[in-house]
Amino acid sequence: GRNEIEVALLPPGTTQADEMVYSIQENDHREDEHFLDLLVRIDQHAKFAGCTPTEAAEINGVKKSRLSKIRKLEKKLDDSLKRLARKHKVGSSVLYEICELETADRQKHYLNAYIEGTMKRDEIAESVRMERGKAPSKLKTLEMQFTFESKPLTVSLPESCSYQQALALLQLAAKRLKHFQ
Numbered sequence: 001g002r003n004e005i006e007v008a009l010l011p012p013g014t015t016q017a018d019e020m021v022y023s024i025q026e027n028d029h030r031e032d033e034h035f036l037d038l039l040v041r042i043d044q045h046a047k048f049a050g051c052t053p054t055e056a057a058e059i060n061g062v063k064k065s066r067l068s069k070i071r072k073l074e075k076k077l078d079d080s081l082k083r084l085a086r087k088h089k090v091g092s093s094v095l096y097e098i099c100e101l102e103t104a105d106r107q108k109h110y111l112n113a114y115i116e117g118t119m120k121r122d123e124i125a126e127s128v129r130m131e132r133g134k135a136p137s138k139l140k141t142l143e144m145q146f147t148f149e150s151k152p153l154t155v156s157l158p159e160s161c162s163y164q165q166a167l168a169l170l171q172l173a174a175k176r177l178k179h180f181q
Contacts (some may be wrong), residue, residue, distance in 0.1 A: 008022070008026065010022065016048070017048065017049055019116075020041075020044070020045050020048060020049075020060055020083075021045070021051075021060055023041065033094070034082075034085070034086045034089075035070045035073055035092040035138065036073075036082060036086070038062070038070065039070050039071070039074060041060075042056045042057050042060065042062065042067070043056075046061065047060070051065070054067060066067060066092075068170060069092060069096050070092060071156050072096070072099060073092060073095050073099055076099040077095065077098075077099050077107065078107070078108075080104075080108075081098075081104065081107055081108060081111055084108075084115070085111065088115045090111065090114060090115065093113075093121060094114055094121045094124065095111075096126070097121060097124050097125040097128055098110045098111055098114075098124060100128050100132065101128060101131065110124050110127070110128065112137065115138070119164070120160055121159060122158070123158055123160065126158070137146040140164075141156045141157060141158060141159060142156070142157050142158070142161065143155070143156050144152070144157070144166075146155075148174070148177060149177075151168065155173065
């Protein structure tokens with residue numbers, strides 16, 4: 001259904017290996033590329049060039065640390081979560097935070113929260129850290145002080161929290177406070 005497509009013309013005499021390197025590098029710059037696609041191309045290039053996947057990644061400008069993270073995602077994420085991440089174009093940095101959790105159910109919970117827009121990457125990272133029993137990092141917070149039924153109350157929210165998210169959290173807090181009275 002497209003009327004136009006992007007084309008790259010390579011000079012005559014370009015080797016198949018060079019074409020493969022160009023393809024991997026070009027696709028790696030796309031925001032919507034799934035991490036497994038990059039991994040498949042690196043592995044194919046390694047087989048074609050007779051080198052290790054780490055060497056193929058290096059040839060293609062993919063850092064060793066990124067390749068390591070992608071391998072970790074491949075191992076730790078359930079296939080259904082990989083498909084969901086691909087469908088919603090979730091980046092590997094978000095998935096890397098999520099894969100720190102041990103169970104697929106917890107991973108799915110955070111992936112869905114990200115897809116639904118109720119949590120951002122930094123919020124997921126912080127929640128995962130706390131869930132794993134690690135000390136919270138120093139996220140910037142917004143503190144609001146107000147009085148609820150003549151009692152002082154302070155609420156701290158992540159600075160990245162949107163107005164709608166803050167309002168929803170305050171409404172939830174008000175309901176819970178009324179419930180405990």
